[in-house]
């Protein structure tokens with residue numbers, strides 16, 4: 272049972288303190304996510320969804336409580352170790368794609384592999400395979416500005432999966448896309464979950480998008496509602 | 505494994521205007537430095553190839569140059585038979601009494617005239633100079649008012665070409681040949697027959713200096729000591745090599761000023777590089793955040809931006825080398841050993857260019873270290889928000 276838990280938090284707190292401001296972004300969050308789950312995180316703006324995702328990806332540190340991801344206590348790792356851990360285990364998808372504009376689709380996808388021991392040809396092969404998987408096998412040499420938003424996000428997904436991480440984290444991946452591109456992206460993400468066994472945590476505002484997930488969890492003012500609970504309004 | 509260098513190359517290309525402006529600033533700095541180094545190097549080459557370590561120059565005590573030295577024929581007779589002096593094929597000691605003066609000649613760059621050294625020399629003196637040849641015309645004849653001119657003089661002074669007449673002393677002298685001394689300082693002199701010149705200058709008894717040739721380097725040292733300790737002779741001897749090395753001191757102020765200017769410019773252009781790199785870091789904050797999320801460490805962010813700055817400066821350095829390359833071989837002149845014109849070439853050597861490129865790299869490193877540090881210090885989330 273515990274072996275199956277990929278993400279586990281207990282009494283997780285995150286406060287932002289800036290001068291006299293004091294914002295509680297997460298409050299006593301206890302969450303277990305199992306291997307192979309596809310969780311949609313929903314909630315109003317400012318409820319702490321992104322903050323929770325950032326803590327899972329070790330992009331930020333909690334101010335209280337415990338968080339274990341893939342069996343790892345993130346607080347025990349150094350900066351360098353975290354960088355390496357993230358490269359190996361986390362695929363992060365951004366709302367605004369965040370491709371490197373001066374690199375081609377293939378080079379963007381190859382980038383995370385630069386941190387592995389793979390040889391140049393192997394890196395190119397892996398990156399090409401990832402791009403084929405997202406349906407962009409014919410756009411390898413294109414620069415981000417030569418691609419549509421939906422295509423850019425698919426390159427970003429290829430980049431997120433190229434190191435074969437077990438965890439995919441997405442922060443409103445369809446937030447900048449039109450309905451049909453969004454549909455493509457969501458289908459792709461759910462394929463990664465179903466066919467490739469990736470555990471997915473996706474933050475979204477969109478109830479339609481959330482329907483692709485196997486489970487929906489709600490945050491409200493930094494607190495995680497209990498499983499199955501739906502916000503009052 | 506680090507962030508690929510194509511990332512840096514392409515970013516430099518993408519913001520090409522800034523890249524070119526910054527690189528140009530560095531290029532100008534490097535060009536100033538290189539021009540000065542090439543100038544000083546050219547001067548050094550000329551002066552050091554003028555001196556032969558076996559030849560000993562004898563001047564009156566207290567005079568630093570032949571021009572202000574006095575040497576009587578009587579003193580020369582005493583000097584000539586000192587031990588350690590080599591003998592020529594004719595069995596005579598290899599010693600040459602010479603007279604040096606300056607005359608004013610109109611040149612291409614100075615129509616009002618410039619000081620040029622005239623040397624009265626005997627056949628023995630000519631025989632002692634190695635690596636000399638007449639490249640045009642012929643040698644002057646003894647007892648005639650004829651001159652040969654160094655090739656730089658021939659080149660720069662219209663009145664000093666073969667067939668022309670130069671007036672000094674008691675009348676006019678005909679130019680009959682051009683002297684090629686390789687890189688030597690003699691290229692900037694005019695030579696005539698010793699007795700003819702000295703009588704024209706009314707210095708028949710009191711000439712300027714003497715040159716003697718030692719048997720070997722040990723004898724040269726002993727000879728120098730011997731002469732310097734000879735109270736009666738009251739002369740100062742030094743090797744010809746040493747004499748010309750002393751004259752290279754004339755390059756020191758030029759070198760100092762040039763390097764000083766280059767350093768001031770360097771500070772400016774390295775701040776320009778710093779500014780450019782700070783702007784790049786700010787513009788690419790989100791990319792920095794993304795790279796960190798992909799697993800690149802703070803260290804690889806640091807090296808990437810540092811490298812980019814060095815790359816930028818390297819571009820400037822190479823550009824600077826291109827800018828000074830046309831100077832190579834251009835002849836210029838400075839006040840030489842005898843307070844007269846000494847001509848030499850700019851010498852842009854590979855070593856000097858390497859120094860320029862290294863200088864640029866240091867500039868780039870200095871300009872890049874703070875922005876790169878700044879980039880690596882960013883927190884991931886702040887960077888992703890573009891802060």
Ligand SMILES: Nc1ncnc2c1ncn2[C@@H]1O[C@H](COP(=O)(O)OP(=O)(O)OP(=O)(O)O)[C@@H](O)[C@H]1O
Nearest residue numbers: 287289294295296315316317318319320321322323
């Ligand atoms: N760096 C920060 N400094 C101060 N407060 C912050 C910071 N980041 C987030 N917050 C605050 O923490 C709370 C949660 O923010 P978070 O970004 O997690 O919300 P969210 O649920 O992702 O909202 P949205 O749907 O608008 O993206 C908000 O009140 C926000 O203002």
Ligand SMILES: [Mg+2]
Nearest residue numbers: 320321322442
């Ligand atoms: Mg958010």
